[in-house]
Amino acid sequence: MEAPRLAARDLACRRGERLLFRALSLNLDAGTACHVTGSNGTGKSSLIRIMAGLLRPYAGVVERAGSTALLDQSLALDEHLPLGRALAFWAGMDGAVSGDDLARLGLTDLLDVPVRYLSTGQRKRAALARMIGQDARIWLLDEPLNGLDQDAVGMVEQLVESHVAGGGIALVASHQPIGIPGMDVLHLPDYAPGIAA
16 A cells, blocks of 8 residues: 655645745655644635645645545534434445443444534534545544544544554644654744735
């Protein structure tokens, strides 16, 4: 199996007439994680979407080798179905999350609850379950800790650490600190306002 790789060279991102960032480069190989930090509006979510191939960069090149899973603010689970059936729908395409992982995420007792009744933290853990089921080598996570209590934050940190220790890659955009040993940090500075060239 080919080792995963995620790289960007001289990326720029434009939103309207505003340039969020430019000349951004990164190179993540198997077994590495990177925490993307920065103020609101600096382009953290946009960077994650660019790296996932969902948003075209204003300039620069992205290179990906290996399967990719995205966790963002969109739950992508049918609100009207019980959680177990909503996850089963994606399992038919992406692969099923194990019973052990459901228990670890605290979802076992929620499988009969319609998705629309889940709390913010429960929804986030459900999205994590779907991502784990994809068995992807590259994880792109946009604000994965939002809405989680302290115990759940620790569980997410352990999941990411285990994924990376197993040879995966994690690119994590978050305002909150993340306790992953050896994690690189990419800070997106506030860019001077003005018309994009």
